[in-house]
Amino acid sequence: xxxxxxxxxxxxxxxxxxxTLSCEQNLNHDAMYWYRQDPGxxxxxxxxxxxxxxxxxxDIAEGxxxxxxxxxxxxxxxxxxxKNPTAFYLCASSSRTRNQETQYFxxxxxxxVL
Amino acid sequence: xxxxxxxxxxxSVSEGTPVLLRCNYSSSYSPSLFWYVQHPxxxxxxxxxYTSAATLVKGINGxxxxxxxxxxxFHLTKPSAHMSDAAEYFCVVSxxxxxxxxxxxxxxxIVHP
Numbered sequence: 434x435x436x437x438x439x440x441x442x443x444x445x446x447x448x449x450x451x452x453t454l455s456c457e458q459n460l461n462h463d464a465m466y467w468y469r470q471d472p473g474x475x476x477x478x479x480x481x482x483x484x485x486x487x488x489x490x491x492d493i494a495e496g497x498x499x500x501x502x503x504x505x506x507x508x509x510x511x512x513x514x515x516k517n518p519t520a521f522y523l524c525a526s527s528s529r530t531r532n533q534e535t536q537y538f539x540x541x542x543x544x545x546v547l
Numbered sequence: 548x549x550x551x552x553x554x555x556x557x558x559s560v561s562e563g564t565p566v567l568l569r570c571n572y573s574s575s576y577s578p579s580l581f582w583y584v585q586h587p588x589x590x591x592x593x594x595x596x597y598t599s600a601a602t603l604v605k606g607i608n609g610x611x612x613x614x615x616x617x618x619x620x621f622h623l624t625k626p627s628a629h630m631s632d633a634a635e636y637f638c639v640v641s642x643x644x645x646x647x648x649x650x651x652x653x654x655x656x657i658v659h660p
Contacts, residue, residue, distance in 0.1 A: 473556075475651060476650045478647065521588070523591065527646070535596055538590035
């Protein structure tokens with residue numbers, strides 16, 4: 434059953450703590466993305482990766498870090514430098530098909546601050 | 548440069564009446580256009596996509612959208628709303644070859660019984 438999985442579904446962070454959100458895909462897609470969603474603001478791009486061992490900052494990368502050691506995996510770390518991390522985080526992937534870049538999304542992780 | 552504007556933040560309809568969600572776009576190259584739906588606390592699901600084939604695109608759950616280049620629009624329609632259609636809808640544009648699509652801010656569809 435192909436798709437994108439994100440875990441955990443809910444995550445709680447304490448002050449000064451780093452937390453890591455998992456994203457795994459078995460669609461054999463080259464590109465992967467992390468978005469942050471806040472109420473009324475749509476989706477904002479945090480980081481994206483076009484290929485293994487390479488990634489680029491998106492519009493709101495400050496306070497976040499990523500790695501892309503495997504094609505299937507693109508974990509996101511929310512560091513203590515991110516002062517307002519409470520949000521819904523969405524991971525997506527896309528293939529390098531000609532003339533279209535359809536993104537497929539995971540079910541999301543909701544991050545809450547204790 | 549690419550951009551997308553969803554003209555309504557909220558749309559309210561009665562069950563069984565038509566749905567119209569409006570989207571205008573700007574693109575430097577031949578765009579791909581998408582509509583996604585998001586139910587509460589869920590990921591985004593692809594409804595339909597336009598990639599320079601037929602201008603009238605049919606999607607899942609009875610939705611369709613028409614690409615109008617002269618009006619730079621890609622409005623989403625459905626003849627008859629169901630209660631299960633209540634959700635957030637996102638219009639997305641992507642220039643040819645671009646890895647970074649641009650999302651609209653979303654339209655919340657409310658369906659009254």
